[in-house]
Amino acid sequence: MPLSALSDLQKDALTELFNIGVSRAAACLSEIVADEILLSAPKIELFHPSAVSVDEFMVFDGPIGSVTQRFTGGIETEVLLLFPEKQALEIIHDMLGNTVSLSEFTEFEQEAMCEIGNVILNACVATMADLLGVDFESSMPIYAIENFTTILHRAIHNPGQPLLLLLHINMIIERHQSQGYLMFLMTIPSLNALRAHLDRFLENIR
Amino acid sequence: MTDTSDIRTLLITDDSRVARLMIRAFVLAKHHDWVIIEADSGNAALESVEKDHPHYCTMDINMPGINGTEAARQILEKYPAIKMVLFSANIQESNKSRAAQLGAKFVAKPVTENSVAQALAFFEGPG
Structure with missing residues (x-):
């Protein structure tokens, strides 16, 4: 599938919606860690899974904490929030502060990352959905510690994933110099629906 | 001495233990004498309301089982005096x-x- 699966105008609209959604997500993360979040320019790329090179997307070495959530309804997508594991722990520490003792900290790691992921991913998707005028429902967030290659291979080799739309952006927490990564995966049927929503959005603003 | 009629009861409903823990900590920092009850699902909240008769309730929306919006609707239909926050x-x-x-x-x-x-x-506002 060529990149022309979305027209230039549709890609531009999607990039702008993604930018607004991520800005809202970054504002939430900023509230959680009480620090400024720097954002890279968002990127949109469309791939045949066979054409995806893991090396090209190797954004992190070593173990990473990933929160995955599936959104269904007007927007159908799987969204991943990735942080290097060490930095994920720092974010949890910022969020919980003195609410839990050091000895309890490990016990809360998984639930805290699910809660952080849930807040950030919902903020992004809800903002985009509202701008597109659609409703969605979300699955429970799932937290795992994996390496980036494993995550990307799973996305690529999913038989229901004949085409990958990657919307990705870096979020940098200034104080920690921590880097987070937000990635949307979409299939062809969900892309067709997205294209129709984008066209309606564009008609409304013309 | 505290007048027991002033003691307020808050039901925190959230499937995330971390979210419940944080809401509890921030509320108790302001109102150390409030009674805090926790429910980890919409169904558990419905049961708790019958048993504990809270004055206030915080309700998450996206939870396993009955979602928070529906749980809030059922609670308010039966107990409209409960002040409800969808959190x-x-x-x-x-x-x-x-x-x-x-x-x-x-x-x-x-x-x-x-x-x-x-x-x-x-x-704590009017109404």
């Missing part, structure tokens, strides 16, 4: 509208001192 990461306009229709307040997560203060202002 959720799902900030879609449709959820804010549903909260308003129910007579509840929508407060956006994350759970922070500020967001909990918004919920407390609603609980």
